[in-house]
Amino acid sequence: MEAMIQAAAEEIADAELYKREAELFRREKVAGEAVAPVLAGFAAEERSHMEVLLGMLSMEDMAKTKREPPPRSRTLRDALRAHLERELRSIRLYEAILRSPLKPRDRLVLKGILAEDREHLDKVVDLLKHLGPDPS
Numbered sequence: 314m315e316a317m318i319q320a321a322a323e324e325i326a327d328a329e330l331y332k333r334e335a336e337l338f339r340r341e342k343v344a345g346e347a348v349a350p351v352l353a354g355f356a357a358e359e360r361s362h363m364e365v366l367l368g369m370l371s372m373e374d375m376a377k378t379k380r381e382p383p384p385r386s387r388t389l390r391d392a393l394r395a396h397l398e399r400e401l402r403s404i405r406l407y408e409a410i411l412r413s414p415l416k417p418r419d420r421l422v423l424k425g426i427l428a429e430d431r432e433h434l435d436k437v438v439d440l441l442k443h444l445g446p447d448p449s
């Protein structure tokens with residue numbers, strides 16, 4: 314249950330973060346226009362992950378979800394690097410949750426969420442490659 318509570322907290326933060334960054338980086342010269350809709354799509358998916366997880370938690374468990382303020386990145390590259398770490402962390406959490414006993418339906422839903430977070434990770438890696446090496 315601890316991993317589930319932590320995953321819910323991560324999803325809440327990720328949904329908020331992707332949404333904010335989609336707006337923030339829309340005007341970025343290099344890749345902003347291409348990246349913003351991708352980030353907005355991720356935000357919507359993370360929000361749906363969050364809703365699924367909160368539906369699996371009791372009110373008492375929900376109260377334990379620590380809402381840490383998500384990090385603020387100054388550049389698109391920094392934001393994507395942070396997401397790379399965050400998506401990896403979420404993937405590990407879902408893998409841990411899936412190793413524990415679950416109702417068959419919950420297992421199926423959580424596998425779907427894990428697959429989407431793996432897609433996010435792949436896409437973030439692609440976007441970082443597209444941005445090229447760090448100029449600084």
Ligand SMILES: [Fe+2]
Pocket residue numbers: 324327358359362403426430
């Ligand atoms: Fe997620």
